[in-house]
Amino acid sequence: MNSLAKLLEAALFASPRPIATEELAALDPESSPAALQSALDELREHYNVDGHAVELLEVGGGWQVLTRPEYTEAIERAQMAVRPTRLSPAALETLAIIAYRQPIGRADVAEIRGVDVGAVLKSLHERGLIDVVGRAEGLGRPLLYGTTNLFLEQFALRHLGELPRVDELAIALRRNGDDVVLAADVIEPEPAGSEPAVAMMGASDAATEATESAPTL
Amino acid sequence: MSPAGDAPGPSTFIVDLTGFNGPLDLLLSLIRDEQVDIYDIPVARICEQFLGRMHQLQLNEAAEYLEMAARLIRIKAQMLLPRKEGRDDLEDPRAELVRRILEYQQMREVVDVLERLGEDRRSRFARTYMGQPAAPPPAPLALSLTDLLVAVDRVLRGVKRPTIHEVIPRALDVDGAMATVRAILQLRAHLRFRDLLRDDSEPWEVLSALLGLLELAKRSEVHLMQPRPFADVEIRRELAGEAA
Numbered sequence: 001m002n003s004l005a006k007l008l009e010a011a012l013f014a015s016p017r018p019i020a021t022e023e024l025a026a027l028d029p030e031s032s033p034a035a036l037q038s039a040l041d042e043l044r045e046h047y048n049v050d051g052h053a054v055e056l057l058e059v060g061g062g063w064q065v066l067t068r069p070e071y072t073e074a075i076e077r078a079q080m081a082v083r084p085t086r087l088s089p090a091a092l093e094t095l096a097i098i099a100y101r102q103p104i105g106r107a108d109v110a111e112i113r114g115v116d117v118g119a120v121l122k123s124l125h126e127r128g129l130i131d132v133v134g135r136a137e138g139l140g141r142p143l144l145y146g147t148t149n150l151f152l153e154q155f156a157l158r159h160l161g162e163l164p165r166v167d168e169l170a171i172a173l174r175r176n177g178d179d180v181v182l183a184a185d186v187i188e189p190e191p192a193g194s195e196p197a198v199a200m201m202g203a204s205d206a207a208t209e210a211t212e213s214a215p216t217l
Numbered sequence: 218m219s220p221a222g223d224a225p226g227p228s229t230f231i232v233d234l235t236g237f238n239g240p241l242d243l244l245l246s247l248i249r250d251e252q253v254d255i256y257d258i259p260v261a262r263i264c265e266q267f268l269g270r271m272h273q274l275q276l277n278e279a280a281e282y283l284e285m286a287a288r289l290i291r292i293k294a295q296m297l298l299p300r301k302e303g304r305d306d307l308e309d310p311r312a313e314l315v316r317r318i319l320e321y322q323q324m325r326e327v328v329d330v331l332e333r334l335g336e337d338r339r340s341r342f343a344r345t346y347m348g349q350p351a352a353p354p355p356a357p358l359a360l361s362l363t364d365l366l367v368a369v370d371r372v373l374r375g376v377k378r379p380t381i382h383e384v385i386p387r388a389l390d391v392d393g394a395m396a397t398v399r400a401i402l403q404l405r406a407h408l409r410f411r412d413l414l415r416d417d418s419e420p421w422e423v424l425s426a427l428l429g430l431l432e433l434a435k436r437s438e439v440h441l442m443q444p445r446p447f448a449d450v451e452i453r454r455e456l457a458g459e460a461a
Contacts, residue, residue: 016345059338066341081342087335089238089328096327112320115239115281155331156338169326 001046004031004039009065012043018062018153060153084154094120095129095151099163103133103144121145129154240285241321243270248318255318258311260296264289288314387421394422394429398439402454410450 001009007027012019025036040063044056047065054065067075075081087095094117097109109117124130125145133146152159237243247266253259267289276282295310394413401408413426430452433439440453 013344016343018343057341064343066343069337069340072340072342075342081345083339083342086339092328092331092335093238093324096324096331099331100324100327112317112324113239114241114285114317114321154338155334156341157334163327164330166323169323 001042002039004028004035005042005046008036008039008063009043012056012063012065018058018060018064020062024063057156058158059156060149060151061159064153088120090115090117090120091124095124095147098124098130098145099147099151099160100166102146103136104146105136105142105144107142109145237274240267240282241318242325243267243282244285245318245322245325255322256315258315260289260293260311264293387419389421389425389428391425391428391432394425395433398426398429398433398452402439402452407451407453410452 008024011024011027021036021040024040025031025033028036031039040056046052047055053071054067057064057066072083076083090113093113094109097112098104101108106117106121109121121130125132127150128148129151130145131148132143134144135141136144147160151157157163237246244263244267247263247270248255248258251259251263251266253263264286268286270276271279271282271286292310292314397413401412410426410430413430414423430439430441430450434441437455440455442451442453443449444451
C-alpha cells in the first residue's frame with residue numbers, strides 16, 4: 001500500500017464514526033481527489049484480496065471499516081461487542097414512510113400506517129434515526145420529520161438514493177395505472193455525488209412546500 | 218428542536234398482541250389470504266371477515282380497527298346503490314380504500330428492504346469508542362487476623378524507637394529556703410539573692426529560693442530591692458516586721 005492508503009487506514013481505524021471523503025482529504029492536503037480515491041480503492045482491495053476480517057465500506061456519507069459478518073456471532077457470544085437492537089415492525093414501517101416521504105408530519109405517517117404513530121416517532125427520534133427538519137404550513141404548523149445520517153449508517157446506505165425507487169417496487173402499482181394514482185413522482189436516478197432528494201411515494205404538497213428551513217417556534 | 222410540539226406523548230397505548238400492525242395490515246392479510254384482486258375487492262366478504270377477525274382478536278375496542286370497520290361497512294352500503302352505466306364520473310367507492318391499501322403495501326415492501334439492509338449492517342461491527350470505564354469500586358477487605366498482625370508488625374519495625382524521658386517529680390522546698398533566709402538575716406543585716414545560690418544550684422533550688430523570698434516579702438519579713446533591671450536583688454530585714 002502507498003503511504004496515503006496507510007494514513008487513511010490509520011484514520012479510519014481511529015475513528016468511531018464514518019469519515020466523509022472531504023474529511024479524509026484534510027488528512028493530507030497535498031493529495032489530489034484522484035489520489036485519495038485511488039488510495040481508498042487500494043485500501044479496499046487490500047482488505048478484500050489479502051483475506052482480512054474487516055472491510056472498507058461507504059455508509060452514511062462516509063467511509064468506515066467494518067468487520068465481516070461471518071465473525072459477528074462469535075464476537076457477540078464472547079460479549080466483546082453488542083449488536084444494536086432490532087427495530088420493531090411498527091418502527092420500521094414508520095421509518096420506511098419517513099425515508100420516502102420526508103419531510104413528513106405525524107398525521108401523514110399515521111394516515112399511511114392506519115394507526116397512531118406518536119410513540120413510535122418518539123422512540124425513533126430518541127434513537128437518532130429521525131429528526132425534526134421543519135414545520136408544515138398548515139393548521140397548527142405540525143413538525144416535519146426526516147431521516148438522519150445515523151439512519152443511513154445503520155442501514156448501510158451511502159445516501160437515500162440507494163433505497164429502491166418506487167417504480168422498482170411493487171409491480172402491482174403500475175397495473176391498471178389509470179385506476180389508481182400512486183407513485184406520482186418517479187424520480188430520475190441520482191447523479192453521482194449529489195444530495196438525494198427523495199420524494200417517491202407522491203409526497204404531499206403541503207409537506208414539500210415547507211421543506212426549506214426549520215422556522216422559529 | 219424537540220418533537221414535543223407535535224405531542225407524541227407517552228399516553229399512546231400500543232397493543233401489539235395480535236401480530237398485526239394496525240387495521241391496514243389486517244386488511245392486507247385478509248386480501249392475501251382470500252387471494253382476491255386488490256382492484257376489485259369483494260367488499261361484503263372482506264368486511265364480514267374483517268369484523269370476524271376483530272372479534273376473534275378482541276380488537277372490538279381498538280379505535281383504529283373500529284374506524285376501518287365503519288369504513289368497510291359504509292363502502293359495502295355504497296356498493297349496494299345502483300350506478301348508472303356510463304357514469305364514470307362517479308368514483309368507485311372502493312377507490313380510496315384501494316389507494317390506501319396499495320400505499321400500505323408499497324411501504325411494507327420498503328420495510329422488507331430496510332429489514333434486509335438493517336440486518337446486514339447489524340451483522341458488522343464498527344470500531345467503537347468507549348470512554349474510559351469508571352474504576353470499579355474497591356472490593357471489600359478479605360484478610361485474616363494473622364495478615365493484619367503481620368502488616369502491623371512490618372510497619373512497626375520500620376518506625377524508630379521513640380525516646381522515652383523519665384520525669385522525676387521534685388518538690389520545691391519553699392519552707393527550707395525561707396528558713397535559710399531567716400537564718401542568714403539573723404546574722405547579717407542584708408544579703409544579695411546571689412548569696413543564696415551556689416554556682417551549681419539546681420533549678421529547683423533557684424525556684425525555691427525565689428518563691429521563699431517572695432513569700433517572706435509578702436509576710437513583710439524582708440524588704441526586696443532591685444536598683445535597676447537585671448541587677449542583683451538586695452535583701453534586707455524589714456524593720457517593720459522586726460518591730461512586729
